[in-house]
Amino acid sequence: MAIVFADESGRNDPPVYVMAGLIASAAAWRAFDAAWMAELNSPPAISVFKMKDAYRGNGDFRGIGQVERQAKCERLARIIRAHCTGRLSVVTLHDAFNEIIKGRISGDVDDPYIFSFDGILARADKLATALDYDGPIDFYFDRQIDKEPLLNAHWDVYHPTLDAHFAARFERKPAFLADEQAPGLQAADMLAWHIRRAYADGHKDLAKVGEVGALLAEMSRSDQLYDAAALTVLRESIHKKFFGANRFAPHVEEYVRQTVAIMTTCENYIKMTEPSKRLPVELMPLPASGTSRYQLVRNCELVGIPHLHRRSDSSCIEQTTAE
Structure with a gap:
């Protein structure tokens, strides 16, 4: 010893x-x-x-x-x-x-x-x-x-x-x-x-x-x-x-998580507020913030990752379009 x-x-x-x-x-x-x-x-x-x-x-x-x-x-x-x-x-x-x-x-x-x-x-x-x-x-x-x-x-x-x-x-x-x-x-x-x-x-x-x-x-x-x-x-x-192990290092993981959330928020916000007339708009089913008409859920029958649902009827944005 x-x-x-x-x-x-x-x-x-x-x-x-x-x-x-x-x-x-x-x-x-x-x-x-x-x-x-x-x-x-x-x-x-x-x-x-x-x-x-x-x-x-x-x-x-x-x-x-x-x-x-x-x-x-x-x-x-x-x-x-x-x-x-x-x-x-x-x-x-x-x-x-x-x-x-x-x-x-x-x-x-x-x-x-x-x-x-x-x-x-x-x-x-x-x-x-x-x-x-x-x-x-x-x-x-x-x-x-x-x-x-x-x-x-x-x-x-x-x-x-x-x-x-x-x-x-x-x-x-x-x-x-x-x-x-x-x-x-x-x-x-x-x-x-x-x-x-x-x-x-x-x-x-x-x-x-x-x-x-x-x-x-x-x-x-x-x-x-x-x-x-x-x-x-x-x-x-x-x-x-x-x-x-199919993951990022913790610091990188946190940076990516924050970056993806910000990018998704911006892209979804633009799509919802400035849609082309009479054309459907597909939103990204990823965590986002600042979209008051939507709520973040962990998963549902359609999507197994955190994503958005409409607050009004809890419908998944995988099936959501904007006109």
Whole structure:
């Protein structure tokens, strides 16, 4: 059995959104916790590690010099190297995500947090297999008031769709902990921050982000980069699955529904108000609005889709003509 602690970085901070995690056995995590807390309590002592505070000299690192802060980060990174067997990450380019994915599949993946979650599970499975971890993988995420309900709702829909292998890997719903409770989350925060920094610096190479980045870069890993090309392939693959089920992707479906309704409304209105003299007019039996003499019905004996009936006698517009 393996356990993954995962955190994110760059939600509103381009150029990339990062979800990253560290994997180890339960026994290794217990040893890690002891070593991590011992280092936190060593001079200069801090109560909880947050990478952004270590970098800027804020929070528990206020008043601690830059050289001491860096040295403490390096000691903590070596603890990660000594106890964690691998690292995993999903990196998504902000601009590409907004252009290719957001608003083009479904609401539950419009948030990069949920979008990255599916990817991080796949990375964990691949890395666990490479490291010879059998059995289920437990996930722990940093507690976030706005994200926990979102992920729980997504899981309830997502988990029943997993194949047998993934269902066995991810038996339990991911849990949320405060980083003060879980040193593993503090370590994941360090990893996610350094990966994002590599992209922010333009070289994209974790090994070049100081000594800490170099230490973390040497670990076994499973990474996914969602750039424009990868996101396009993914979007088309998802759309193809919907097409195979004889439907559009939810966002497209809603757009088409609204567009068809508007177009039908306009066409039927023109036909009813400006008919050619003494010539019959056939109305489209599709949802429409603004036609007060008609009512929308779900189906009838003649038509099995939503369409219009006359309000006066409930006759179906399949048999209705205007003169």
